[in-house]
Every structure is written in structure tokens, then in C-alpha cells.
Amino acid sequence: MSTECRDCPLRKFALFAEMTEGEVEFMQGFKVGELVVDAGTTLMMEGSNSPQLYTALRGMGLRYKTFENGDRQVLSFVLPGDFIGLQAGVMREMQHSVEATTPMTLCVFDRKALWEMFRDHPERAFDLTWLAAVEEHFLGESLAIVGHMSGLGRIARAFVRLHDRAIATNLSINGEVHLPYKQQDLADALGLSLVHTNKTLKKLREQEVAVWRNGWLKVLSYPRLRALADLNETPQPMVRPLI
Amino acid sequence: MSTECRDCPLRKFALFAEMTEGEVEFMQGFKVGELVVDAGTTLMMEGSNSPQLYTALRGMGLRYKTFENGDRQVLSFVLPGDFIGLQAGVMREMQHSVEATTPMTLCVFDRKALWEMFRDHPERAFDLTWLAAVEEHFLGESLAIVGHMSGLGRIARAFVRLHDRAIATNLSINGEVHLPYKQQDLADALGLSLVHTNKTLKKLREQEVAVWRNGWLKVLSYPRLRALADLNETPQPMVRPLI
């Protein structure tokens, strides 16, 4: 019943790098199954070491770190096509947790097979490193955003990012993007308080730039949203491998 | 005149993972030379693609992103043992710049040889991915710090990190750590204004926790510094590969 890699619905998007027939075949062998989880499930725990690695196929989640006092820093939102567990694969243990926000379907890979991938399929191993570099890039960008932008700017940037990614993977319907997160999640991602996030969202509504309600984001004026996000130029597509 | 990998002064530190004799030999072949640069030299430019990759051998530098308005976000400080140019190696171009703060000596690798490394030396390729994961970890930690801690806490955290790393690589002399950065660099790394950074440093001095003057950091009370940094437990060593 599980999806064949050959028919993977994600491969067709331009966001992801092309794969050769041989690579698809290898991925099929690398994949040991599919995992379906409920919303709220913790997929990886900070400090633990998962025997499994995943690629998100459907649904959304988030990566985060927790502090002693209970605060969270959301590191990134997990969308279809994202690889989960690289740290568990190469390091001793995960440095952050991963949680499903909606019900999710994930391709499951065996951690032990990772080494075989490096030994027998250098192209795929190269792609994995590429992926790690992409992650690094986005984290660096997040750091720059949280370090230097105002609340309004940060939220605008987050919306632009999520909007573009959703468009790139056909996750938008009638110009609305499915964003099933809580305001608290966004606040934790941007280093803002819940209250201030809420008030800033209100501003975006009043200025008729974007409305985020009931888990759906409607961008009313993409140009103005980009302006608020301090992004003048047109979006530059970032191609990444799919694993 | 250049250092042989066999005699690399960095290898002996516990911070770095052990290497087999064969690995050392391969690294020697991978290394195409040594680069010595003056303070202030830009090693990598955001948006460009370097034909060379480096590992810092001596000296210090920093990685940063620049904004349209001239602001910078310092992503991390580059210390001996750090690999530079992973993004240029696997992606189209660098997403941040790298600059030498002091005179530096770097091991030079050929970008084209990277692929051969993946093809012929999977263990080393694995280590490279491991390194990427370590970078990701530190960036995530920085994001958490900037997103959730007060000015005092952020600076204390930065000092603890740099202090521990310096101790681990024998860069401290008489309990003083060489920190040749400007206050502006630290401010840009922590998302604080220069003025506020300066005033917070003064507090640390007055409370006799740490003094940073003329490029040297003297930690007067390591326990209190850790307390301010919200770090209770003893430091947990993070081993990383050396490439």
C-alpha cells in the first residue's frame, strides 16, 4: 500500500534535484517502510538516538530545542520533502526534537544502512551532505532574521518562506497556504512572545497584507509582504536533493 | 615548509576524532598546499563559489552574512580545526562570507577532489557530513541563544563557548584566552547593539566574572560565568572529525 519511490509525488517538483533511474532504484532499496503518525507525535527526542531516519512525505511538523525553564526554540518547520534525523545518523545523538504537528506520513530508512549508502552510493552520500549544507543555510538565515529584524519583519519573512515553499510543492489551494501551526509555534520560532506575535499578526491583517486564520495563510499582497520582509528582489529558487 | 598532516598539531587534541593511519595518508594527498593570509583578508564571499576549501590551522576568523543596509550577522567564529567552504563544495555558492580576523594559516584542498573523496574514501565523506551536522548543531544553539536569552546571558554563553574551545585546543595562556575580535563582532554575533554589548561587558567586569581587554579574555569565575549563561552542568565534550 505504501508509495513506491518511482511514483513519489515529491520528485516531480522543480524544488528538488533530478534523480537518475539508478538513484530511484537505490532509494527504493534504502527505504524500509512507511510510518503514519498522529498529530502531536514526537518523532525524535533531543538527546536520544533514533534507529530510524525519515523523509516527510505528507503532513507538517517542527524541530525544536527545549530549555530547562520549559521555553522552546523552534528551529524550523518540517514540510514534505524534508529529511529528518541526519544528526542521529552521523552523530551520537539528536541535538533537537522533532514533532508532528499534523498527522504525517514518513518514508522510513534504516540508520545502519546509512553507512552502506556512503560505501556503495557516493552520489547519494554527496546529496546527503548537500542537504546538510542546505539546512545549515536556512539555520544561518534564521539566525540573521532573529538577530536583526523587528517583529513585523520576522513574521513577514517567515510567511514569505512558508508561502514560497508551499507554492513550490503544490500545497496551496486557491492562493491559501496550509499553515497548521499555533501562534505559539511561530512565536517560538522567531524569538517573540506570544502576545507580541498576536498583535503583530493583527497589524498584518489590518494593513491587508496577510491573514492567518484557522491554520490557513492568505497572502493578500505578496509584494508588500516581501517589502515588509526586507526582500526586494524576486525569490531565487534553491534546489535541493530529495532523499 | 608546510606542515605534514602526519605532524598536524591539531590532531592530538581530544576534541577531534581519532584518525587511522590510512586516513592521515589520504588527507595528505587531498591537501594541495597551505595558505597564509593577513588579518582582514576575505577568504570566501557570499554568493561566490570558491575553487578551494580550507581547514583553519592557525589564527582566527569569522563567518557572517551581510544585509542590504550594511548590517552583519556573524554566524560563528572560525577557530583552528574548523572546515571552511562546505557550502561552496556541495552547493552552487556560499551563503555567507568568511574573513580572517588575525593572520591565518590554512590547509588548502581542491574542490574538485571532493568528489573523489566521496567516491574513494567513504569514511572521510561520512566525516564531512558529520562535520556539517556539527555546524548545524552550533547554529541551532546560536539561534536558541539569540532567540531566548538576555544580553548578559548571551555574552556569558559566548564566553563559555569560546573559553572551552580555546582550552580544548591549548589556545589559552595563563588562563587567558586569545579573543582578537572587536566588540562590534561580538555584538553582530549575538544580535545586540554595540553600545549595549559594551555596557554589558562592563557589568561582567564589575561583577568580577570576566574581563575582555586588548583581545584577551580572562575568566575570573568560571562557575559564575556558566551560571549567567544558564549552564548548570559540567561541559559535555563534543567530539568532531578533523578534515
Next chain:
DNA sequence: CGGGCTCTTGACACAAGTCAAATCGCGTGG
């Protein structure tokens, strides 16, 4: 009908930013 989440709002406090100017150090050139 009554909890328990989210989301909203308003009032208030304070950490951190901005502006401006003084001081210190240091290398350069007269």
C-alpha cells in the same frame, strides 16, 4: 453545560536600541 485550549486585548514595565560626544590608543607624517 462546563472545562480546557487558543486567540485577543489592554495596561504597564523594562531591556535594549539610538543618538551623541568624550576618551583612549596607535600609527603616520611633519
Next chain:
DNA sequence: CCACGCGATTTGACTTGTGTCAAGAGCCCG
């Protein structure tokens, strides 16, 4: 040898973006 200039560091005065506290409103579900 001293005057100058420039960058880095300090300090003070004032402003403001965000955080915190508190309470209410909307909504879903048992």
C-alpha cells in the same frame, strides 16, 4: 618628538520595541 587623525571603546540621556501580567472571548469536545 609631537601633532594629527582615525578606529575602537566608554558613557550618559532619552526613546521605544517587546515582554509580562491579567482578563476576557471564542471554540471544541466530552
